[in-house]
Every structure is written in structure tokens, then in C-alpha cells.
Amino acid sequence: MTAHKLSEQQYSLVEVLWALGEGSAKDIQQHQPDLDLAHTTIGTILTRLEKKGVLSSKMRGREKVFVPLISEAQVKRSMVSNLVSTLFGGNKAALMAHLVEDNQFEKDDLAEIKKLLDEDAKS
Amino acid sequence: MTAHKLSEQQYSLVEVLWALGEGSAKDIQQHQPDLDLAHTTIGTILTRLEKKGVLSSKMRGREKVFVPLISEAQVKRSMVSNLVSTLFGGNKAALMAHLVEDNQFEKDDLAEIKKLLDEDAKS
DNA sequence: AGTTAACTACGACATGTGTAGTAGAGAGTC
């Protein structure tokens, strides 16, 4: 059921909603001027996401306020998992390996990751 | 320049080409019957990918043989990096953390990953 | 040579996305 896939653009808008809790097209535009989209464009995207069940909305006076129906963690999980399926045959460790091999991590990162792994092992 | 993004469907076809080195639509269909696509569909996708510069082609008799112009590693790198940008603000360690937190890895996986990390640290 | 089998090329159509303009309705202003 939780197969939520958002495009980059869609994600960047919903991201603002996650941060704000809820918001109108205008709110998003003001909190993220870098997006540089006409407010009507933002409205269109939001409406489409509502139609897809990603958001819900309610009227607050003249403004339509959107609320995410799914959590950021949920979407991340689903999108990462999707990529892992496509690129690594579902093997998450393979993605890990890819990350390690392909990018030299900083020493600090390495230490941090190891700590994470240790904690995971304990629990 | 190496901003190669393939859809899942596209990836699954090119994947076969990476495995075979090169191949025609027919070859792909035979090596991956699970795809369950009309051969004309495969041909269309391949042609479009050629137009985008992902593949090149040459005639072998009346067969059109396609060859990947970019490596699997390249595409993986680019697609993973893309996801990391979108979901984790470009922070690869954050993706690592997500993987660790979100999925309990098997003990074996953990060991393997740690080994990878150690090797990375050495080099 | 005529018929058939194998391919490719092209066109088609649906859906999703990116992007925005325009019309219409309610709220506030003179």
C-alpha cells in the first residue's frame, strides 16, 4: 500500500509541508523562493498530489491548506527501497557497498557509520 | 555530463545489454522473458534510448544491435547520487544512516559492511 | 519468382509531469 513515489519536484514541495506541518501554495512559495514557480503551478502540483492521495486539504478562509497524509520517513523508505530494487536487485547491502566503494567517505563519516552499525547490532 | 537517469523499465532493458555486452531487441526479449513486452515495445524503448545517447546501434544483417554507451557503474552512481540529493540534501552518510536505521540488517551483512568500511579506511 | 518469415520504422494513444494563463468567486475598500 505504501508505494509512494514522488518526482523531485513533487518531493521538494511536500518537503516544505513536512517542515511546516501544513500550508497553502502561497506558504510554500514564501518558504522556498528558490523553487521559483508561479503560485498557480504550485497549486496545480498540490492539487494533483491530493488527487493521488498524498495530501489532503481543507479550506481556511479563502486559502486552501494542504496536509501531508504520509510521513517523510515513509516516502524515503519507499523511494530508497524502490531504487534498491531497481539497481541492486533488492539487496540493501549492495547499495551500502556501492556507497562505500564509490565515494571516499571522510574519516568522520566512517566513524559515525560504524557507530550506527554497532548500535544496530546491539539492538 | 554524466547525468544519466533511466526509468525502471529502461534500466531493466539496458541491464540486459550490460550483461550481454550488446544485443538486439530479440536478444533482450529472449534473455529476459519476465519482462513480457512485445518486441516492438522493446524496439521502441531501445530506439528512444539511442536518441538520448544512452545506446548506440549498428546493423548486423537485418538485426539492429544496440550497445550501451555508458557503464552500469556510471548510471548507478548517477542515480544514487540523484536520490541522495533529493532525499538527503546530498548527504551520503544520511542515506547510510537511513539504511541502517530503517532496516535491520542481518548479522552477516553487518560484518560484510564493516569489512568494506575498514578497507575503505585503509586505502 | 512467389510466398513467407523476420525485423525495423513510424505512428498512435494513454498517462504523468512541468509549467503557467485565464476565468470566476468571495472579501475588502471607497
Place this chain on the structure above:
DNA sequence: GACTCTCTACTACACATGTCGTAGTTAACT
């Protein structure tokens, strides 16, 4: 009450993708 401002709703259009069907070409078989 008339005018204006502000939002939303709707429409539009271009492009990518998923999926094929049909037509046309060429090799091959008898």
C-alpha cells in the same frame, strides 16, 4: 453598490514514458 484584490479551478500545452499495431523491406525457402 462598484471596483479591486486574491485565491482556486480549469484548461492548455509540451515532453517523457509505457505500450503496441501496422506497414514496409529484405532475406529465405520452395
